[in-house]
Amino acid sequence: MDLLVKEILTSSVTEHPVLEVIENRRSLRAYADKPVEPAKIDALFEAARWAPSSMNEQPWFYIYATKDQPELWQRICDSLMEGNRLWAANAPLLIVSLARKKHLRNDRPNGSAKYDLGAANAFLSLQATALGLNVHQMGGYDREKLVYNLGIPVEDYELGVVMAIGYPGHPEELPENLKQRELAPRSRHTIQGFVLNRSFNHGNE
Numbered sequence: 001m002d003l004l005v006k007e008i009l010t011s012s013v014t015e016h017p018v019l020e021v022i023e024n025r026r027s028l029r030a031y032a033d034k035p036v037e038p039a040k041i042d043a044l045f046e047a048a049r050w051a052p053s054s055m056n057e058q059p060w061f062y063i064y065a066t067k068d069q070p071e072l073w074q075r076i077c078d079s080l081m082e083g084n085r086l087w088a089a090n091a092p093l094l095i096v097s098l099a100r101k102k103h104l105r106n107d108r109p110n111g112s113a114k115y116d117l118g119a120a121n122a123f124l125s126l127q128a129t130a131l132g133l134n135v136h137q138m139g140g141y142d143r144e145k146l147v148y149n150l151g152i153p154v155e156d157y158e159l160g161v162v163m164a165i166g167y168p169g170h171p172e173e174l175p176e177n178l179k180q181r182e183l184a185p186r187s188r189h190t191i192q193g194f195v196l197n198r199s200f201n202h203g204n205e
């Protein structure tokens, strides 16, 4: 392994000032028993809409369901891995994120589709934080089940994360192991672990 990677340290504090939404965003698991207002759902997708994308292709695509649409909501929830379903079943809003595989312009493969979807999901997550909502992204779902349950045309769409969204709830209501994770400080590699101000093989001249 590269020596640089071995040197990575972690820290639980923001070492430089950042936007409040970046500092406050967390992937929580406890949800309050309160629906997400339709205007806020609109704001989440509006935020995703304004993400940058390669050639402004905007390859993101979303299917969402609130608990007021029990059948659709359940189709998404049922496809989650058990470890996620355990807590995500309390989220009043579930969003499936997809990336259109081909350019609309010429039907050619879009190599940036998932990259751009990630940016849109990040915008959506930060907007959610600003609105007092928690977004928890999940890659832990049964792909075949989700494709079947939602009739996703896989020749046209790649699957991204499923997001569980709602107002934060009480950690005490979670099972003990999850409660501890919920309350634990977040940790990140320090900047020195992933930023160079020189090339890999030369100095900084």
Ligand SMILES: Cc1cc2nc3c(=O)[nH]c(=O)nc-3n(C[C@H](O)[C@H](O)[C@H](O)COP(=O)(O)O)c2cc1C
Pocket (backbone or CB within 6 Å): 025, 026, 027, 028, 084, 136, 137, 138, 139, 140, 141, 161, 186
């Ligand atoms: C692509 C992706 C997949 C993830 N899948 C899961 C998952 O299946 N279950 C889960 O509990 N968290 C999942 N997470 C959340 C991460 O574990 C979380 O973002 C990370 O631990 C950092 O914590 P923070 O978001 O609270 O800062 C996923 C996040 C991303 C971006």
